Amino acid sequence: xxxxKLKSGSVAEAFTAAAPDAKPAGPKLRGxxxxxxxxxxxxxxxxxxxxxxxxERSRAxxxxxxxxxxxxxxxxxxxx
Numbered sequence: 001x002x003x004x005k006l007k008s009g010s011v012a013e014a015f016t017a018a019a020p021d022a023k024p025a026g027p028k029l030r031g032x033x034x035x036x037x038x039x040x041x042x043x044x045x046x047x048x049x050x051x052x053x054x055x056e057r058s059r060a061x062x063x064x065x066x067x068x069x070x071x072x073x074x075x076x077x078x079x080x
Contacts, residue, residue, distance in 0.1 A: 016022055027034045040048075045059075052062035 048062055048066070049059055051066075052059050055062065057065070
């Protein structure tokens with residue numbers, strides 16, 4: 001017996017589309033945060049690490065603070 005493709009709109013297609021694992025997975029969150037991966041030049045990482053150590057913060061928190069500040073400044077300059 002040959003395997004045939006289901007016609008669009010068939011009962012079987014509707015059944016499988018309604019399954020909870022049929023939907024594409026969204027971003028995986030850790031708490032309320034979404035992890036990202038990026039590569040940065042070593043000298044930039046060293047500067048961030050030095051600033052984080054001086055303020056007794058983690059690298060991740062320092063990057064968040066710096067990124068938020070840069071985005072806020074960019075948005076303010078666009079509005080002006």
